[in-house]
Amino acid sequence: MAESGRIEAELIDVIALVERNVVSGSPSGRSYGHLELVLDRQIEILPAQFAMIKPRRLAEPLLRRAMAFYRVRNSESQTIVEFIYQIVGRGTDALAGLKPGEEVAFLGPLGNTFSEGHRDAVLVAGGAGSPALFMLAEELKRHRRSVRLFIGGASKGDLCGLSDFEALLGRESITTTTIDGSYGIQGLISQPLENYLSGVDRSSCEVFSCGPEPMLERVSELCEQFEVPAQLSLESPMACGFGICVGCAVAVKANVAEGFVYKRVCVDGPVFRSDELYSVRTMHNA
Ligand SMILES: Cc1cc2nc3c(=O)[nH]c(=O)nc-3n(C[C@H](O)[C@H](O)[C@H](O)COP(=O)(O)OP(=O)(O)OC[C@H]3O[C@@H](n4cnc5c(N)ncnc54)[C@H](O)[C@@H]3O)c2cc1C
Numbered sequence: 001m002a003e004s005g006r007i008e009a010e011l012i013d014v015i016a017l018v019e020r021n022v023v024s025g026s027p028s029g030r031s032y033g034h035l036e037l038v039l040d041r042q043i044e045i046l047p048a049q050f051a052m053i054k055p056r057r058l059a060e061p062l063l064r065r066a067m068a069f070y071r072v073r074n075s076e077s078q079t080i081v082e083f084i085y086q087i088v089g090r091g092t093d094a095l096a097g098l099k100p101g102e103e104v105a106f107l108g109p110l111g112n113t114f115s116e117g118h119r120d121a122v123l124v125a126g127g128a129g130s131p132a133l134f135m136l137a138e139e140l141k142r143h144r145r146s147v148r149l150f151i152g153g154a155s156k157g158d159l160c161g162l163s164d165f166e167a168l169l170g171r172e173s174i175t176t177t178t179i180d181g182s183y184g185i186q187g188l189i190s191q192p193l194e195n196y197l198s199g200v201d202r203s204s205c206e207v208f209s210c211g212p213e214p215m216l217e218r219v220s221e222l223c224e225q226f227e228v229p230a231q232l233s234l235e236s237p238m239a240c241g242f243g244i245c246v247g248c249a250v251a252v253k254a255n256v257a258e259g260f261v262y263k264r265v266c267v268d269g270p271v272f273r274s275d276e277l278y279s280v281r282t283m284h285n286a
């Protein structure tokens with residue numbers, strides 16, 4: 001984990017091969033794919049970093065889609081990278097059609113990573129945001145840090161990566177909520193998080209979060225209220241992924257008349273300290 005949150009890693013634009021692509025549905029009506037790609041070289045990938053990917057055979061959609069690395073395995077000559085994606089539109093629908101052996105246009109790794117502190121880690125994940133926190137959980141465990149996960153979704157099938165988180169952290173370290181009550185506590189994840197933060201020694205913990213913007217807004221408010229430092233990984237819609245189009249802008253606080261300036265989520269993020277953000281809503285959704 002980089003102290004500064006900035007990284008030095010080789011960016012590659014290559015063809016990856018599909019190893020596995022499994023699509024499943026949730027009772028909430030949402031669908032998800034679990035995609036495994038093989039890259040013909042070793043690359044270093046840090047928690048919260050992402051790739052821009054699309055099926056190579058398709059001209060449409062033109063642009064690749066941003067996906068957080070879920071898990072990474074390196075061998076001597078290759079890297080296997082995994083993604084969990086929610087199918088929401090044309091790009092992710094195209095990913096769902098990928099078959100083993102097919103070629104994927106891959107650009108990555110992109111973006112910064114979380115900055116490590118020395119406090120107990122509280123991870124807060126919502127829906128398709130949870131894959132972006134799995135490598136962080138692995139790294140924190142490797143560093144023997146205390147990790148507690150709060151994970152919420154519409155239904156049990158929307159708790160992306162839950163079984164892997166349970167195997168890694170143990171069920172006792174995980175609080176789960178579903179809106180339909182099919183798993184864990186019924187409701188939003190912000191409620192047990194609030195209960196937890198109001199009872200814990202606040203000087204001993206820090207929050208790392210990824211999920212839908214309304215959830216990140218609430219996490220941000222709670223962390224401000226309880227004076228707990230928080231880092232948020234933002235998932236704004238992106239066109240280029242490497243700083244050229246400015247389509248991913250987010251407002252950060254600044255000492256100017258407007259009170260903010262824009263930063264690009266793809267190169268200045270996706271991880272931001274919650275207290276530096278003017279709004280967690282990216283320009284696209286503001
Ligand atoms: C750094 C980063 C990491 C990401 N990691 C993941 C991940 O691990 N798993 C995952 O499922 N998704 C992830 N996303 C979001 C993913 O990139 C989008 O869901 C995807 O680009 C949608 O493409 P589409 O063509 O299928 O949908 P579109 O046709 O582009 O859009 C369909 C609908 O979804 C909305 N939408 C599109 N993109 C987003 C977005 N980023 N946030 C909110 N609403 C959006 C649109 O407004 C529209 O209503 C990540 C995004 C970023 C920036």
Ligand code: FES
Nearest residue numbers: 241243245246266
């Ligand atoms: S996606 Fe193009 S500048 Fe960020």
